[in-house]
Amino acid sequence: MENAVIFILIFFVVHWYASLxxxxxxxxxxxxxxMFTMSNFWEKTFHIxxxxxxxxxxxxxxxxxxxxRLHHAFADTEEDPHSPIIDKDLFRMMWRTRRVYMDIDQEIAVVGEKFKKGVPKWRKFDKFAESRITRLVWVLIYVAIFVAVGAPWWLYFLLPFIILMSxxxxxxxxxxxxxxxYRNYEVKDTSHNLFPVDLLMWGESLHNNHHKFGGRPNFAVKWYEFDxxxxxxxxxxKLRIIRFKNKPATQYM
Structure with a gap:
């Protein structure tokens, strides 16, 4: 049982960081x-x-x-797809996010061209990857992993988090x-930085910095922050998998 617990916990951590x-x-x-460009080959590779x-x-x-893009343009207003200012609990916020996402994904939402310009599209692949059958197969794979390693019953409480990771x-x-x-900058929304060293979210929680400098690939700004x-x-x-459009403000040497 101890090996099963270790395996599932490692699987959860790897899934968390890899998907994010x-x-x-x-x-x-x-x-x-x-923030950068890439070839059609690499774009398809990152889709997969x-x-x-x-x-x-x-x-x-x-x-x-x-x-x-809509979130940045309309942050904390009625047109923001997700804002704790508009929705008073996180479940209602994420349900509204899902509704907006589905309308965009099914291309029934009326969205200005500037919000769609340059966004990568591989709709045939999206249709396959997002189908109910494909999602169900993934769920069955996750359950099969738990069963195969003999995971104790209490570890199954991790399954909903694995299934709904994004x-x-x-x-x-x-x-x-x-x-x-905390906030480094007084921007026109409620964005905050959760952690000065954001090891949990790959830098995504340096959110106030990102809302201030939306095109900056390094979300860390202050000396004590790390993305x-x-x-x-x-x-x-450096490996030419991607190419920065502009030279970043800071670089790691």
């Missing part, structure tokens, strides 16, 4: 903000990587990118980073 890596690097910093790591909670980079990440950033923490994803992005630029 693609969400932060590809969905957020690339699809939504266009997102599917493998996010699994049952796969998010369309296109729908995510458009929705996140929305869980969204709750932490979009709810808690707009209510708690753990930025060194990987910097390395990918």
């Amino acid at each position: 890596f693609f969400q932060s690097m590809f969905h957020h910093r690339y699809a939504a903000h266009g 990587g997102s599917f493998i790591t996010q699994g049952s909670s796969y998010l369309s980079p296109y729908a995510y990118g458009v929705m996140h 929305p869980v990440h969204g709750v932490i950033v979009n709810w808690y980073s707009h209510k708690y923490g 753990p994803l930025y060194p990987f992005i910097w390395l990918m630029d």
Whole structure:
């Protein structure tokens, strides 16, 4: 049983950081903000990587990118897809987020062209990855892993978090980073930085900094802050997997 517990906990941690890596690097910093460019080959590769790591909670980079641009344009107003100012509990906020996301994903939402310009689109792949059958297969795979290793009953409480991993990440950033923490900059919304060293969320919780400098690939600004994803992005630029559009304000040497 001890080995099963260790295996499941390692699986949970790897799934957490791997899925969020693609969400932060590809969905957020690339699809939504266009902080760097990449070839069509690498764009397709990161689509597939997102599917493998996010699994049952796969998010369309296109729908995510458009929705996140709306968030920045209308932060903490009625047109914001997710704001704790508008929705008084996180469940209602995330349900509204889901509704906006689905309308964009199904391309029935009326969205200005500026919010869609340059956002990566691979709609056939999204349709496959987001289908109910595909999501169900991922859920069955997760359950099979728990059964195969003989996980004790109490570990099954982790399953909902594994199945809904991407929305869980969204709750932490979009709810808690707009209510708690500290602010380096007085911007026109409620964004906060949750942690000066954001090892939990790949830098995503340095949210106030990001709302101040929306196109900056390094979310850390102050000397005591650290964005753990930025060194990987910097390395990918050096390896020519991606190319920064502009020289970053700071670089890791």
